[in-house]
Amino acid sequence: MIKEAIQYIVGLGNTRLESINGQEYSTQKMHLIEEATPFPLEVRNLSGIVDYLKSGFDKDEYSSRMIQIVSPTEVVVSSTFNQDYKRNEYMKATAMIPSFDFDRWYDAENFNIKLQSTFVKNEDRDIMLQVVGNIKEEAVNTVGDDGVSQTVVAKTGVATVGNVLVPNPVVLKPYRTFVEVDQPESEFIFRMQSGPRCALFAADGGAWKITAMKNIKDYLVVELKEEIEDNKIVIIA
Structure with a gap:
């Protein structure tokens, strides 16, 4: 042909x-004069994708849709390929997540705020807040460090001061994916410097991304159960 x-x-x-x-x-x-493809709609959450697919708003010759979980922060809805071996992309969801820079040193006040605003509450986060919130600025030079664990001078009571062990490693749940799903938990190295300054360093080799993508898929499977059973939607991650 x-x-x-x-x-x-x-x-x-x-x-x-x-x-x-x-x-x-x-x-x-x-x-080649290529077949026209639509410009994808853009949303910021997974519920937008669910509502769109359930509505059946865009009707064309393709009876099924594919949901590709590209990353923990991006999900794309598309069709099978056309005669030019290109897909129609109908919708793209990009997660809105709060900003936190790992591997960066924050002063104690900003670090305290970031812990409360960009991390899900759990036991290790509360312990870190206690240490960072009570550290004595005039005594930060008396920091003990054996390469793994650290101790700093901090308030240990209403009017008492003593050496406090800095927790390390810590298990935290930062907001790193869509808010509709459970945020993946992973280990971080927590370090402190004179100033006082604090930083978190990822220690899971990026394994959290696999967990986040699985959580997204699990959410979509539940929300689009009927469409999946009718072979109208395929989800890949």
């Missing part, structure tokens, strides 16, 4: 076909 199309084009102009070593060559360059 491709060869017939080329021969048709050849008949319209000065283009010639040449056969060299059993392969067909054209004497002029030809450009």
Whole structure:
């Protein structure tokens, strides 16, 4: 069929076909006129994707949709490929997550605020808040460090001061994926410097991303159960 199309084009102009070593060559360059594809709608949550797919708003020749979980912060809805081997992308969801820079040193006040605003409450987060919130600024030079654990001078009571062990490693749940799903828990190295300054360093090798993508898939499977059973939707992660 491709060869017939080329021969048709050849008949319209000065283009010639040449056969060299059993392969067909054209004497002029030809450009494919691609089939039009829609520009994807953009949303910021998973519920937007669920509402869109349940509504059946966009009807075309493709009876099914594929949901691809690209990353913990991106999900794309598309069709099968068309005659040009390109897919129609109907919708893209990009998660809105609060900003926290790992591997960066924060002063104690900003670190305290970030812990409360960008992490899910759990036991280790509360312990860190206690240490950071009670550290004595005038005594930060008396920091003990054996390379793994640290101690700092901090308030240990209403009017008492003593050495406090800095928890390390810590298990935390930062907001790193869509808010509709459970935030993945992972280990971090918590370090402190004179200033006082604090920082968190990831210690799970990125395994949290696999967990986050699984959580997204589990959420979509539950919300789109009927559509999946009717073979209208396929989810890949």
